[in-house]
Amino acid sequence: MRVSVILLLALLAPASAYGEANDTAASMETAAVFPGANYTPLTTGGKFRLYPKSTFGPMSISGSVFSAAYNQAVDSVPEWGQGMEGYGRRFASSLGQKAVGNTTTYGLKILLREDPRYFYSGRREIRARTLHAIGETFVAHKDSGGARPNYSYFAGVASGVYISRQWRPEGDRGAADYIRSAAISVGARSAQNVFMEFWPDIRKKFLKR
Numbered sequence: 001m002r003v004s005v006i007l008l009l010a011l012l013a014p015a016s017a018y019g020e021a022n023d024t025a026a027s028m029e030t031a032a033v034f035p036g037a038n039y040t041p042l043t044t045g046g047k048f049r050l051y052p053k054s055t056f057g058p059m060s061i062s063g064s065v066f067s068a069a070y071n072q073a074v075d076s077v078p079e080w081g082q083g084m085e086g087y088g089r090r091f092a093s094s095l096g097q098k099a100v101g102n103t104t105t106y107g108l109k110i111l112l113r114e115d116p117r118y119f120y121s122g123r124r125e126i127r128a129r130t131l132h133a134i135g136e137t138f139v140a141h142k143d144s145g146g147a148r149p150n151y152s153y154f155a156g157v158a159s160g161v162y163i164s165r166q167w168r169p170e171g172d173r174g175a176a177d178y179i180r181s182a183a184i185s186v187g188a189r190s191a192q193n194v195f196m197e198f199w200p201d202i203r204k205k206f207l208k209r
Contacts, residue, residue, distance in 0.1 A: 032196060033115070033141075035122025041143035042117065047110055054116070055102045056095075059192055064094040079169050093164060101160025101185070108152035113143040118196045133197035137190045157185045 031050060033039065042050065054060065068091035072082065080089040109116050119141055121132035140150040161181045165173050 031116075032118045032120060035120050039145075041113075041115055044110055047106060047116060050116060051102060051106045054106075055099050060095065060098050063188060063192070064091050064098065067091075067094045077168055077172060093167065096167075097160040097164035097181075097185075099160075100163045101156040103156075104159040105152050105156030108155055109140070112140075112152055114148075114152055115141045115143055117141075118193060120197060120200075129197050130194055133193040134190045136193045137186060153189075154186075157182050161185065 031053060068087055071077070071090045071094075072087050075082070076090070077093075080086045106116060108114075118136060121129050123129050123132065137153070138150050139147045140152055141147050161178055165178060165181070
């Protein structure tokens with residue numbers, strides 16, 4: 001139940017993160033590759049510039065806002081307490097985990113010459129597009145073309161999960177805790193990819209832009 005709620009929040013969060021939908025759209029579009037366009041890989045500098053947007057941009061911040069709110073509601077890590085202090089710790093923990101994970105992921109993508117952007121499917125069928133978006137979680141696109149398993153991303157998940165557990169109480173550092181946290185991270189990333197895939201349609205239909 002907790003995992004499904006977090007995934008739903010992660011899916012809905014980007015749309016509510018900022019009041020200006022156009023700012024959100026611009027941020028998302030710089031992190032995506034559209035089908036049919038002549039592919040140009042990102043330079044190392046381009047990847048460095050995308051890193052803070054991915055780590056501290058609308059999707060990341062809003063996801064941490066909602067994740068912290070949910071964890072506050074279920075009193076996750078009771079030692080952190082309630083109130084604004086408890087919420088602040090939960091928010092900082094969520095964002096810190098992402099920062100660690102993204103630092104590892106982007107560092108490896110630069111070394112391995114991989115493109116960190118989301119690649120749209122270019123299809124029309126909802127089911128096919130949804131499966132493509134989920135699959136993008138597990139695929140890394142090489143700068144030279146082609147794809148490979150997304151080892152860089154999963155290394156980032158592992159580092160983020162492990163390091164973020166070190167600032168939690170010792171009782172939250174069991175094997176099951178690491179696995180659950182990693183599964184939530186992967187699920188949330190898949191949900192965000194689904195949102196990215198359908199965002200142009202949502203923007204066109206509801207925002208009329």
